[in-house]
Amino acid sequence: MNSLTTSKFKGFTTFDLKIMGIVLMFIDHIHQMFVPMGAPNWLDWFGRPVATLFFYVSVVGFSHTRSKEKYIMRLYLGMVLMTLGSFVIQNIVGYEEVQLINNIFRDLLVGTLMMYGIDKISEGRSSKKIGKILLGVAIILFPVISSGILFSLLSNPNTIMAAVWGVNFIPALLFTENSFMVLLIPLMYLARNQRWLQCLLIAIAALFFFSQGSTQWMMIFAVIPILLFNGEKGRGMKNFFYFFYPLHIWILYLVSAYLFTH
Template identity: 80%
Template sequence: MNSLRIGKFKGFTTFDLKIIGIILMFIDHIHQMFVPMGAPNWLDWFGRPVATLFFFVSVVGFSHTRSKEKYMLRLYIGMVLMALGSFFIQMIVGYEEVQLMNNIFRDLTVGTLMMYGIDKISEGRLNKNVGKIVAGIAMILFPILSSVILLSFMSNPDTVMAAVWGANFIPSLVFTENNFMVLLIPLMYLARNSRWLQCALIALVAAFFFTQGSTQWMMLFAVIPILLFNGEKGRGMKNFFYYFYPLHIWLLYLVSAYIAMH
């Protein structure tokens, strides 16, 4: 890794955090795709800190990107392509034992939309621009209101398919992979100048899951690499994740389907 030196550890870069997340995510998805073949449940534990790591990385990336609009657009395109790709692959293969519900791009799109809203509110307050404040509030509320609208459409048999397809194109909080846990993104963005506060927020959410008896409490382990983050970007390869994420999921799904059908 870029931040590692022989005999001296200088902390993790953003690139290092992404690599850690990718490795843990890959193990988790092996469990997801091969459950029908008896993959052990403990493999799932490796994936519990992953979303939190990527949430933190998105906060860092959004804070330093030259164009926040382009950053958001890349995630949105990834969200749509991931949803459509998974739909058509499942339709063609017809392997129903495993469902392709994964789409971290949706989580990150919702999170960046809320972070962008926070920025607009800050700009509006600084410049005493009521319009920007209102626009910022609207951006923050949009994923919540769109969730309410889509859920109401889903409750009606005549509009349920329109809602399902709409969720592929409309950023909605309740249709994210991690649901309300995505709110950690804007919260960590508000606390971006205090690493300890960010970790405290993660610990609080982890404690909630612990009380619910969910293994998601293991997200707490994301705090370790986050505290060791040195604030440096590290190596490039910014587009690697955009390709690796959908391709590894689809490949594992196809391998699982092939084994199950032969």
């Protein structure tokens, strides 16, 4: 009887959600890297809930982190190093059939900055300090305004290179992998105490993509593990994702380049 009791399913931890995301992401990236060799399109379906899972985990992580500034800085360094590493590898290998455009760190950074802005607005309202409220609004709007500036620079032949390099170092909403879908992060943060509302937001986004005929509607399946999340951290893997994410993409890219050219 005791063994049956202890073996009962107790829900998913944050660790479990991350592992699910990593496995699904790996399958998705196999499709991306091996399309030139005929990788089937259905492999891409596995990746559709991944961004949503990582967005949700970032909301949970940011809500409980001891230092939100350090959390933001880790994501910023991840974004920059991922961009530079992909640039160097792609230029050395010269495998043009696959483009290394992946950088989930940028998506998470933009979303996290907006969560940070929400916190500043909340602090300002509590302390009745208009300066903090304005700072929070500015932080939230920064990735939107930077998008507009970068797009205007890209449209001018004289400033195109400055814009290209600016994208590498400046968090901008419209230059993220998932574009406006990143807004799910601050929205889920606002609804962090109402999981049903978080899942409703995901469902609304999925319905939008379904109406557009995009397979991204499959993000709705992220709702299942999110509803089964037990609120516990689980095993620690604080820095694992920061290393696994770029390394698995670069390795798959190199393997694909080797197989395609031999």
